[in-house]
Amino acid sequence: MLNKVLIFTSPIYSLKITDGGPSGFIAQNILGHDSQVYQLSVNLSIYHKKYTIPYRIARKIRQTFKIPLREDREREDQLSASNLHKVNEFKWWGESSQQHFLDIKAQDYKFIYFHDVWTMKACLPLLSSSQIVILQSHCPELPSEEIASQSYFSKSDIEWSVEAEKDAFARADILIFPNCYVMEIYKPLITSRSKIHYLLSGAKQRDSLHKYPLDDKIHLLYIGRRNYIKGFDIVLEGFKQAYAIRKDIDLILVGRGDKIEEEGIYDIGFTDSVHHWIYNCDYVINCNRQSYFDLSFLETLSIGIPIIASCTSGHQQFTENQSQGIINIGEPKSDNLSQILISSKIRKKVFNQEPLEANQQLYLTQYSDVIYRKNLENLLFGIIQEKMAA
Numbered sequence: 001m002l003n004k005v006l007i008f009t010s011p012i013y014s015l016k017i018t019d020g021g022p023s024g025f026i027a028q029n030i031l032g033h034d035s036q037v038y039q040l041s042v043n044l045s046i047y048h049k050k051y052t053i054p055y056r057i058a059r060k061i062r063q064t065f066k067i068p069l070r071e072d073r074e075r076e077d078q079l080s081a082s083n084l085h086k087v088n089e090f091k092w093w094g095e096s097s098q099q100h101f102l103d104i105k106a107q108d109y110k111f112i113y114f115h116d117v118w119t120m121k122a123c124l125p126l127l128s129s130s131q132i133v134i135l136q137s138h139c140p141e142l143p144s145e146e147i148a149s150q151s152y153f154s155k156s157d158i159e160w161s162v163e164a165e166k167d168a169f170a171r172a173d174i175l176i177f178p179n180c181y182v183m184e185i186y187k188p189l190i191t192s193r194s195k196i197h198y199l200l201s202g203a204k205q206r207d208s209l210h211k212y213p214l215d216d217k218i219h220l221l222y223i224g225r226r227n228y229i230k231g232f233d234i235v236l237e238g239f240k241q242a243y244a245i246r247k248d249i250d251l252i253l254v255g256r257g258d259k260i261e262e263e264g265i266y267d268i269g270f271t272d273s274v275h276h277w278i279y280n281c282d283y284v285i286n287c288n289r290q291s292y293f294d295l296s297f298l299e300t301l302s303i304g305i306p307i308i309a310s311c312t313s314g315h316q317q318f319t320e321n322q323s324q325g326i327i328n329i330g331e332p333k334s335d336n337l338s339q340i341l342i343s344s345k346i347r348k349k350v351f352n353q354e355p356l357e358a359n360q361q362l363y364l365t366q367y368s369d370v371i372y373r374k375n376l377e378n379l380l381f382g383i384i385q386e387k388m389a390a
Contacts, residue, residue, distance in 0.1 A: 001131075002108055003215060003388060004039055004109060004110075004384075005038040005039070005109070005113050005134070006106055006111065007041060007115070008041045008114055008119065009040070009042055009115060009119070011042065011093070011097070012098045015031055015042065016221065020224065020295065022115035025201065025295060026326045028369055037295075037377050037380045037384065044104040046344070083160060087154070087156050088156060089156050094118070097119045098123060098126060098318055102126070104124070107126060110132060111380075112127070112133055113135075114134070115137075117137055117161075117164045117169070118161065120164075120172075134169055134173070134174045134383070135168055135169065135175055136199075137186065138292055140288060140313065141229050142188070143164070144161040144164075148161075149227060161327075166189065166244065170326055171197065176198070176379075177196065178201045179314055182293070200293075201293045202369045203298035203299050203302060205363070206299065206303065209303070210273075210280075212276065212277075213377040218346060219280065220249060220283050220284075221278060221281040223274055224296060226255060228286075229289055229290055230288055231287035231288050231310065232257075232287075235285050237338075238287070238341065239264070239265070239337070239338075242338040242341035242342050243264045245246050245342050250264045251285075252266045252268060252277065254271075254274055274299070277341045281305060282295070282347075283306050283327075283346065284305055284308070286308070286315070287332045288310060288312050288313070288332065289312060289330070290310075298363070299321070300359070301325075301359045301363040301367055302367070304357065305349065305359070306325040307327065308329060309328060310329050310336070323359055324355040325355035325358045325362070
């Protein structure tokens, strides 16, 4: 077996730096940076023929006319072993992950590192008992809870996701979290057999930032999904309370969700230019009820824009950093947010340079992608050495 860590990703991941979750994390920190210690799975093969549309059409024709193939029988065995035959949305994800595993001969690697429980669950039947499995889940809540909060997943997908998180955590030899605070989210899944390591997240610094012709109001920015766990309702209500008192602020929304048209609120919707909007605003607001370690938080630090945040779960790390550019509202409540927003301390960034410089310095010393890769290499090298010595 190869004594190198294979960082295994689902071929469904688009791996764009504007993505959220594992896809964006890997794109910002690992993509294009293989080392002597680790290898990213997507770099080992081109997009396999089994993922192309012509192949899928031909396969559908064979299935329609019941033309049996050996690969079909093998595929059904693999799907059955991971219970993917029971699901809807996750079936294509799982089938693609299994095929990618086989294509790149992932079974030849002594160490394999997954960044989500769903890909790992699909690949469990293909793992050998001698392989050392590393798992890092990036959800701000249990993965099954995240799936249940999205309406397009079926009941069978949700049930499979519950099974996936239990099986993945039970099989993992090593768990990686960005800090100890995230463990409170995953406590129900952590078993005594898993060894835990902490590895701070990082993000790529963006350059060539564009200036937008915005007015002279104080621009507040919300980034991401508009759901309960992200505290979107807290942001809306807190802003409305503050806007009723001061009209020199506005709220800009970036991300997918139902269009909002209200006075003082500008809904941009989904965009690939999030970093430009961060650069053009005076504050970014993050009122998560639970937090993993948001990429948008780290991107904002890299640009230097001050952050108004409820430092929950994984974001408690930022209270230790004591940067002038991170304003902690305490508990994620709209009243707490509105009290900060009406404060005279909230002002245009042109009059607020010290917090910007503090955030940029914090990013450069702790949260850059360069520092992350150095820490990743050191951690994985230590894991390999320890396991080989044993």
